[in-house]
Amino acid sequence: MHVHVMAAANLRLNAAPIDYVLIAVYFALVLGIGLMARRSVSNSLDFFLSGRSMPAWVTGLAFMSANLGATEIFGMTANGAEYGLPTVHYYWIGAVPAMVFLGLVMMPFYYGSRVRSVPEFMLRRFGKAAHLVNGISFAVAQVLIAGINLYALATVVNLLLGWPIWLSIVIAAAIVLAYTALGGLSAAIYNEVMQFFVIVAMLLPITFVGLHKVGGWSGLVDKIQHANTNPANNAAAQLSSWPGSNITGIHSSVLSVLGIVFGLGFVLSFGYWTTNFAEVQRALSAKNMSAARRTPLIAAYPKTLIVLAIVIPGMIAALPQIAPELASYKANIIANPNYNGGNVTFNNTIELLIRDLLPNGMLGVAIAGLIAAFMAGMASNVSSFNTVFTYDIWQTYVVKNRPDRYYLSVGRLITIVGCVIAIGTAFIASDYNNIMNYLQSLFAFFNAPLFATFILGMFWKRMTPAAGWVGLVLGTLSAFTIDRLVAYGVIPLSGQGPSFVAAIVAFVVDIVASVIVTMFTQPRPAAELTGLVWSLTPRDELRKAEVGADAAWYRKPMLLGGVVLLLALVLNIVFW
Amino acid sequence: MSELASTKPKASRAASLFDLRWIIALLFGVYGVVVTVMGIGFTTQADLDKAAGINVNLWTGIPMLVVAILFALWAQLRPVQIPAEQPLEDASSES
Numbered sequence: 297m298h299v300h301v302m303a304a305a306n307l308r309l310n311a312a313p314i315d316y317v318l319i320a321v322y323f324a325l326v327l328g329i330g331l332m333a334r335r336s337v338s339n340s341l342d343f344f345l346s347g348r349s350m351p352a353w354v355t356g357l358a359f360m361s362a363n364l365g366a367t368e369i370f371g372m373t374a375n376g377a378e379y380g381l382p383t384v385h386y387y388w389i390g391a392v393p394a395m396v397f398l399g400l401v402m403m404p405f406y407y408g409s410r411v412r413s414v415p416e417f418m419l420r421r422f423g424k425a426a427h428l429v430n431g432i433s434f435a436v437a438q439v440l441i442a443g444i445n446l447y448a449l450a451t452v453v454n455l456l457l458g459w460p461i462w463l464s465i466v467i468a469a470a471i472v473l474a475y476t477a478l479g480g481l482s483a484a485i486y487n488e489v490m491q492f493f494v495i496v497a498m499l500l501p502i503t504f505v506g507l508h509k510v511g512g513w514s515g516l517v518d519k520i521q522h523a524n525t526n527p528a529n530n531a532a533a534q535l536s537s538w539p540g541s542n543i544t545g546i547h548s549s550v551l552s553v554l555g556i557v558f559g560l561g562f563v564l565s566f567g568y569w570t571t572n573f574a575e576v577q578r579a580l581s582a583k584n585m586s587a588a589r590r591t592p593l594i595a596a597y598p599k600t601l602i603v604l605a606i607v608i609p610g611m612i613a614a615l616p617q618i619a620p621e622l623a624s625y626k627a628n629i630i631a632n633p634n635y636n637g638g639n640v641t642f643n644n645t646i647e648l649l650i651r652d653l654l655p656n657g658m659l660g661v662a663i664a665g666l667i668a669a670f671m672a673g674m675a676s677n678v679s680s681f682n683t684v685f686t687y688d689i690w691q692t693y694v695v696k697n698r699p700d701r702y703y704l705s706v707g708r709l710i711t712i713v714g715c716v717i718a719i720g721t722a723f724i725a726s727d728y729n730n731i732m733n734y735l736q737s738l739f740a741f742f743n744a745p746l747f748a749t750f751i752l753g754m755f756w757k758r759m760t761p762a763a764g765w766v767g768l769v770l771g772t773l774s775a776f777t778i779d780r781l782v783a784y785g786v787i788p789l790s791g792q793g794p795s796f797v798a799a800i801v802a803f804v805v806d807i808v809a810s811v812i813v814t815m816f817t818q819p820r821p822a823a824e825l826t827g828l829v830w831s832l833t834p835r836d837e838l839r840k841a842e843v844g845a846d847a848a849w850y851r852k853p854m855l856l857g858g859v860v861l862l863l864a865l866v867l868n869i870v871f872w
Numbered sequence: 873m874s875e876l877a878s879t880k881p882k883a884s885r886a887a888s889l890f891d892l893r894w895i896i897a898l899l900f901g902v903y904g905v906v907v908t909v910m911g912i913g914f915t916t917q918a919d920l921d922k923a924a925g926i927n928v929n930l931w932t933g934i935p936m937l938v939v940a941i942l943f944a945l946w947a948q949l950r951p952v953q954i955p956a957e958q959p960l961e962d963a964s965s966e967s
Binding site for chain 2 (some may be wrong): 500
């Protein structure tokens with residue numbers, strides 16, 4: 297999909313004074329949370345990990361919300377409009393199993409080892425080389441992505457309210473800076489939870505009103521069949537989730553399913569959800585082991601269900617009866633993949649729905665929800681960036697052994713620096729109209745090998761420190777090579793298939809390289825690896841917190857994880 | 873629980889932090905009232921036509937008020953418990 301977020305005059309919404317009031321109420325609460333959270337920050341752990349004090353429902357919803365930013369809201373409604381039902385794979389095959397795996401298998405190592413970041417886990421398991429590779433690339437990726445979120449936010453403000461882009465960028469950055477620099481991770485997390493509810497309050501009315509307007513589910517199916525006759529991406533492909541050839545760009549059904557299951561489902565999603573510190577940080581802020589393990593499991597429930605309120609509105613928006621300009625764009629782009637006319641693209645899906653379905657009042661709530669999503673996306677980038685920079689780069693390699701108060705000040709300062717850099721990267725982003733796609737791929741290149749190294753390092757005690765960094769570097773390079781080969785047309789792939797394939801290759805190369813290097817280098821003594829490697833960690837140490845209130849049956853991680861997997865499976869069958 | 877938490881002098885930090893549930897109740901209380909009033913008093917025929925006859929503000933406003941009341945009740949009935957100064961075991965204070 298292409299991310300053109302051009303300001304088109306016909307997308308201006310008729311916001312009334314009451315809508316501005318509702319948006320203002322939201323901003324007042326966001327800043328209020330920042331001010332109130334400041335009172336609770338007295339040391340660096342408070343600032344970077346909320347003092348490890350958060351209850352599981354809060355960290356769980358924040359875990360889900362941290363991902364509900366620009367790519368999700370724009371990208372997945374766009375996917376729904378363009379490809380239809382196969383978009384659900386990003387959730388039921390992709391996110392949900394990975395989140396369950398994180399909660400059940402990996403969280404005991406993260407939380408139990410008391411590391412403060414994902415790179416710090418690399419330091420404990422593989423030593424300094426792997427740590428530095430991971431820390432620096434993560435910090436760089438986060439400020440780049442913060443810039444993307446900031447730019448997306450500014451374009452929405454520009455589209456909806458008519459403020460100039462540069463002014464929107466600066467004001468939005470100032471607000472995110474204000475609450476993250478004041479309240480640290482607590483402020484970011486609390487705002488993410490509030491954002492979650494506002495987003496739901498935006499998506500549900502759009503879904504229900506949209507369905508009502510097209511005559512319910514059967515009306516939707518009927519109208520899609522009527523409007524999509526081009527065999528290149530026909531109604532049948534859009535109305536059944538498997539084999540999903542339209543989304544992978546792989547014509548063979550068998551290979552398409554393999555691409556979805558292994559590329560998207562296993563490597564890409566497991567890599568993203570289990571090693572991305574912007575996500576894992578939310579779980580590390582939980583108050584105990586049980587709450588940390590439940591964080592991704594609790595997040596998996598809304599994640600499983602919200603896709604319906606994202607994909608269905610997307611499918612509805614591309615019908616001629618709802619947004620004719622989007623429907624004509626879709627017909628044109630299916631007939632000619634290089635079509636570049638008209639003044640809307642799939643990325644305007646959510647804005648078109650808001651414009652065409654919601655009256656003043658709900659319009660204000662929906663605009664607040666969109667702005668909230670992008671602010672929270674940027675806040676999660678900034679709050680994970682400042683943690684990794686302060687703990688993993690500054691404290692470990694630059695200025696060591698200072699009192700905690702010093703690192704708290706560094707954290708606040710680097711938050712400001714991060715926001716200023718994000719303003720810069722936002723202007724870089726404004727020069728590209730498909731940078732989101734590009735960055736998503738970069739992100740996948742980085743996460744797929746990281747996941748391979750993690751999983752191997754957790755279950756294979758012999759894996760050596762040298763294998764740790766060599767695997768990461770070679771995995772990333774091989775993914776990059778695949779990307780270039782696709783770009784120059786050597787490998788014929790289109791749609792979102794290239795990133796699936798690149799992820800699989802990076803994963804395999806990382807594993808093979810790690811095994812070979814391990815054969816020729818010296819492993820660490822077993823005594824140093826307790827709590828970091830599965831076979832060297834006593835079982836009761838992994839589960840020590842399930843006592844007292846946490847022993848309640850509905851708080852058992854196994855049960856929570858099993859039920860949500862079942863739910864995803866049932867939905868997968870229903871929407872086959 | 874852990875070495876880190878037990879060396880912290882302020883174990884009651886979780887409780888000193890404000891209760892997020894009241895903030896959510898406040899937000900949806902305000903949104904619910906405004907949107908419901910818009911739905912009852914200020915819905916035009918054009919608004920209804922947009923949504924094929926549904927009064928969107930009214931039917932969104934009422935659930936928002938319900939959500940606000942539920943969060944307020946939850947916060948009222950199960951207030952955040954202040955953990956003991958010496959954490960016994962880490963499992964005591966789910967809200």
